[in-house]
Amino acid sequence: MPGWLRKRDALNEKRVKIKNPFAWEQNGCFGCGPSNAAGLRLTFEESDTHLHAAWNPIPEYQGYINVIHGGIIATLLDETGAWCINVKVGTAAVTSVMTVRYLKPAYISKGVVTIDAELKSRDQKSAKLYCRLFDGDGKLCSEADIEYFLYPEEIARKRYFYPGREAFYYE
Incomplete structure (x- = not known):
């Protein structure tokens, strides 16, 4: 088994489905807003060390024929990273x-x-x-190093409606 596949399989550890506490109708987020018809509508799962997302691409998000547009790939990586901050950092x-x-x-x-x-x-x-993006065959296609500016939780709650870490988990 190739090394990249072993690494990917290692990430298939026990996962917990993450709740979207931002799933109100007015949330037009392109990455995670469930009511944004043009958006990606990502959902997430958490493992011990990672946050994970899966997304089924459609032709409307292609650049070259049959190739996911690079800007969409960057958005997928960035959105998953931002949710990792929400869940893992709080x-x-x-x-x-x-x-x-x-x-x-x-x-x-x-x-x-x-x-x-x-x-x-x-x-x-x-x-x-x-952050990494794998294709449907499990092959690594893109990766990103991303640095985020963190808001203190009090400011995140007021300015960005951050609901607190506990709101991301089902009871």
Whole structure:
């Protein structure tokens, strides 16, 4: 078994489905808003070390024929990273630096892509994450190093309606 597949399989540890506490009708978030008809409507799961998402690409999100648009890939990586901050760090954040490496095309015809985000480091004001996108065959297509500016939880609650870490879990 190739090393990349062993690494990916290692991420298939026990997962917990994450609740979207932002799922009200007015939430038009392109990444996670369930009522945004043009959006990605991502849902998430958590494992011990990562946050995970799966997304089924459609032709409306292609660049070249049958290839997921690079901007959509960047959005998938960034959104999964931001949700990792919400769940693992316990606050809201905004992207300050993002470096994406496109390693190979992610083909729409290969079906559901998976994205994972891992918190690598954090201090009081920022967090650094490593995010990856795998195609439907489980091959690594893109990766990103992303740094987020962290808001203090009190400001995140007031300004961004951050509901607190506990709101992301089902009872």
